[in-house]
Amino acid sequence: MTKSKRALLKILLMTPKPLVWRFARTYIAGDTLDDAARTIRELNGEGVCATVDVLGEWVKNEGEVQFFVDQYGKTIDRIVTDRLDANVSIKPTAMGLAIAPDLAFRSISAVLERAQKHGLFVRLDMEDSPYTQATLDLYFRLREAGFEKVGVVLQAYLRRTLDDAAKLADAGASVRLCKGIYVEPRALAYQQFDTVRAAFVAAMEILMKGKGYTAVATHDEWLVFRGQALARALELPGDRFEFQMLLGVDPALRRIIVGQGYKMRVYVPYGNGWFGYSIRRLLENPKFATHVVKNVLGMGPASGAAAKA
Ligand SMILES: Cc1cc2nc3c(=O)[nH]c(=O)nc-3n(C[C@H](O)[C@H](O)[C@H](O)COP(=O)(O)OP(=O)(O)OC[C@H]3O[C@@H](n4cnc5c(N)ncnc54)[C@H](O)[C@@H]3O)c2cc1C
Structure with missing residues (x-):
């Protein structure tokens, strides 16, 4: 930074x-699940699907973890009953990762069981570097426990990411690739804009050449172009990748990408825990x-x- x-x-x-x-x-989207459902319906009307995030992170007690498990359960039920084209994204520290990995595993498993009943996909967001390895461990543990419709995120700014991308590509994982949003030390993360872009392209190539699914999450039009060019060069079918953007950021670019016929998913956060999320967004703008x-x-x-x- x-x-x-x-x-x-x-x-x-x-x-x-x-x-x-x-x-x-x-x-x-707003404070409530109704707000999120309304926003998703609007996006669906534009040919865009969604991934829903219940705002909150770095939870420090088990009672709060249960709140998030319940809220995600309600969110999944609402997606199903309203027939919304959406899945969910979860912050592992909202599920207890900052308290104990076993607690996070149990609470995320509970959400995944509910999602699995309806064939819904769940993605683990990636948080700051103290949780990188723990989140990847959680992901692999969930896969070993038999959950298939689960994915994870890699951050291009981390120096370790090309190695992680190779492992995940080989495991056939669904990976969202983003630049990374947290303040990280130089020892762990590239600090220069051009280096992060180059690292993004390199990781994207590893993922797209692998066995899994790649979600290219960026508003950087240069990277969107590189993603489209790479997918074309690899003759990657449309069911092996998608683009993702955040709610409220560059809707014009979003419409262009959708107009070109690419799959687009928008990240829709809702809930009371908006402050930390908003500060990170404001810093980017x-x-x-x-x-x-x-x-x-x-x-x-x-x-x-x-x-x-
Ligand atoms: C769907 C999705 C999920 C994400 N999940 C994670 C995650 O799990 N972990 C994580 O660390 N990060 C996550 N991020 C955030 C990501 O790491 C970046 O911080 C963010 O996307 C900005 O990087 P960029 O690639 O858009 O490039 P930038 O170079 O930052 O931005 C490209 C263009 O978009 C504009 N822009 C970017 N952000 C904003 C904004 N807030 N308001 C207005 N304009 C803006 C810029 O001004 C610039 O013109 C996610 C991003 C997306 C799109």
């Missing part, structure tokens, strides 16, 4: 929550973040136009 982003992070963490919410709501900071510093009213941009 650059020095300016670190400074921005400090300011955002001091920003009053209502002000952050004013800008952050672009990225979030200097335009929004600048408006927040200007307001915090009393340098002018928040611009509604910027919030809609």
Whole structure:
């Protein structure tokens, strides 16, 4: 993370929550499952499928873990009863990974059992580096336990990712590839934009040449192009890859990709635990973040136009 982003992070963490919410709501379906269902229906109407995230992470007690297990159960039931074209994404630390790997295994298994009954797919999101190996271990343990409709995420910025990609490609895994969003030290993660892009392309090639399914998660049009060109060169059938984007980020690019006939899935977060997620999104969008900071510093009213941009 650059020095300016670190400074921005400090300011955002001091920003009053209502002000952050004013800008952050672009990225979030809303507080409730009804909000998520409405957003998914709209996306489905545009020929886009979804993956639903119940907002929350780094849970520190078992009671809270049970809340997430229940909420994911309700989310799966709603996807089924409303016949939505969607699956779910889970943050392992919301399922207890920060407490104990066994707890995370049990709680994710409970969600997977519910999902499996309906043939629904579940993806484990990838969090910051203290959880990388633990998340991959969880993924392989779930596969060994017989769960098939489960996938994982790799972050191109991590130096270890090409090795992980090779293992997952060989295991026929469904992998979402993204750049990575957390603040990581140079010893573990590439810090330069061009290096991360190059690492993304290299990992994408390993995954697409492997036996599994590749979800190319990016709003970087250069990488979208590289993904399309690679899939074409490999003659990869449409049921072996998809593109993914976040709710609220570059809908114009999303429409272009859908218009080209590619499968597109949008990440739809909902729930009360929106603050940490929103701060990460705001850090990625200097335009929004600048408006927040200007307001915090009393340098002018928040611009509604910027919030809609
Ligand atoms: C579906 C999906 C799932 C993800 N899951 C994970 C995960 O499990 N673990 C993880 O670490 N990371 C995850 N990420 C986040 C990812 O790692 C990146 O941080 C994020 O996608 C930005 O990188 P980029 O590839 O879009 O490229 P960038 O170069 O960051 O962005 C490309 C373009 O998109 C614009 N853009 C990017 N973000 C925003 C924004 N918030 N608001 C407005 N414009 C924006 C940029 O301004 C730029 O023009 C996920 C991303 C997606 C799309």
